[in-house]
Amino acid sequence: xxxxxxxxxxxxxxxxxxxxxxxxxxxxxxxxxxxxxxxxxxxxxxxxxxxxxxxxxxxxxxxxxxxxxxxxxxxxxxxxxxxxxxxxxxxxxxxxxxxxxxxxxxxxxxxxxx
Amino acid sequence: xxxxxxxxxxxxxxxxxxxxxxxxxxxxxxxxxxxxxxxxxxxxxxxxxxxxxxxxxxxxxxxxxxxxxxxxxxxxxxxxxxxxxxxxxxxxxxxxxxxxxxxxxxxxxxxxxxxxxxxxxxxxxxxxxxxxxxxxxxxxxxxxxxxxxxxxxxxxxxxxxxxxxxxxxxxxxxxxxxxxxxxxxxxxxxxxxxxxxxxxxxxxxxxxxxxxxxxxxxxxxxxxxxxxxxxxxxxxxxxx
Numbered sequence: 370x371x372x373x374x375x376x377x378x379x380x381x382x383x384x385x386x387x388x389x390x391x392x393x394x395x396x397x398x399x400x401x402x403x404x405x406x407x408x409x410x411x412x413x414x415x416x417x418x419x420x421x422x423x424x425x426x427x428x429x430x431x432x433x434x435x436x437x438x439x440x441x442x443x444x445x446x447x448x449x450x451x452x453x454x455x456x457x458x459x460x461x462x463x464x465x466x467x468x469x470x471x472x473x474x475x476x477x478x479x480x481x482x483x
Numbered sequence: 484x485x486x487x488x489x490x491x492x493x494x495x496x497x498x499x500x501x502x503x504x505x506x507x508x509x510x511x512x513x514x515x516x517x518x519x520x521x522x523x524x525x526x527x528x529x530x531x532x533x534x535x536x537x538x539x540x541x542x543x544x545x546x547x548x549x550x551x552x553x554x555x556x557x558x559x560x561x562x563x564x565x566x567x568x569x570x571x572x573x574x575x576x577x578x579x580x581x582x583x584x585x586x587x588x589x590x591x592x593x594x595x596x597x598x599x600x601x602x603x604x605x606x607x608x609x610x611x612x613x614x615x616x617x618x619x620x621x622x623x624x625x626x627x628x629x630x631x632x633x634x635x636x637x638x639x640x641x642x643x644x645x646x647x648x649x650x651x652x653x654x655x656x657x658x659x660x661x662x663x664x665x666x667x668x669x670x671x672x673x674x675x676x677x678x679x680x681x682x683x684x685x686x687x688x689x690x691x692x693x694x695x696x697x698x699x700x701x702x703x704x705x706x707x708x709x710x711x712x713x714x715x716x717x718x719x720x721x722x723x
């Protein structure tokens with residue numbers, strides 16, 4: 370078991386750590402928007418770290434390139450999906466919290482419409 | 484009346500069961516491996532069809548007539564859904580999602596198209612084929628409808644274009660089958676044109692062309708189904 374395998378396992382362990390953080394956040398956070406914020410962690414950081422770890426574990430040129438491409442697709446598309454879901458649910462006024470201290474997005478959207 | 488119906492149902496079921504029971508002893512014994520059909524396929528499929536993917540070899544060579552029936556089922560489903568959900572006016576949405584989503588999918592869509600063409604073209608070498616790659620082709624049209632608004636998809640790829648693509652895919656399939664009659668005497672027999680060694684891209688005779696036809700047919704058919712469904716539900720209203 371060489372140093373490369375140990376590094377790969379460490380990176381994959383980091384991915385599992387972020388997934389656990391996401392699960393805790395999904396249970397503990399109060400409403401839709403903070404839960405979307407928590408689930409974005411597993412969508413981006415955990416998936417990308419896992420693909421990097423698997424690419425190091427496999428360590429063949431073409432296979433590793435393909436796995437890193439999958440990670441790149443995750444890195445591009447998943448924040449996009451989170452953004453689209455959060456924006457759509459805000460514009461449709463789904464579960465807007467009653468008690469809030471700051472709401473900068475409504476000002477941004479009204480400026481966008483004028 | 485209903486009693487007669489019940490009696491006739493029982494009679495039909497009993498006669499069906501009798502027929503199936505009589506045919507039960509015609510099922511080949513699974514221990515006779517050396518004479519069985521899967522023994523033949525696992526030993527001779529690469530030599531006979533040139534396709535490394537045995538599933539593709541069975542679907543598009545040994546049982547290509549069956550696959551033609553399956554793609555005709557898709558055609559029937561598309562026709563039925565379009566007939567049920569057709570409307571004269573087209574309420575379309577032209578807003579789409581936000582700027583970030585539009586730009587990113589503008590960059591990603593060529594790669595999605597490339598991936599679907601890769602899956603269709605390597606159908607006889609790797610997992611995948613016409614059906615799977617065609618679904619990804621149809622997903623491009625669905626992405627256009629959701630991200631850019633259905634007006635964009637309607638202007639760029641009109642229903643006439645999609646119908647043309649679907650029909651040309653089906654015609655390519657049937658045309659290859661008819662050429663097979665002229666070439667070697669049976670419908671959908673494997674044409675031995677473009678036959679390099681098994682494992683290269685232009686091998687396996689007519690299987691890549693059938694894959695291409697099925698890919699276009701499935702992709703355009705799914706796009707037509709999705710478009711005729713969102714005609715019903717989308718209205719011109721505020722963007723998301």
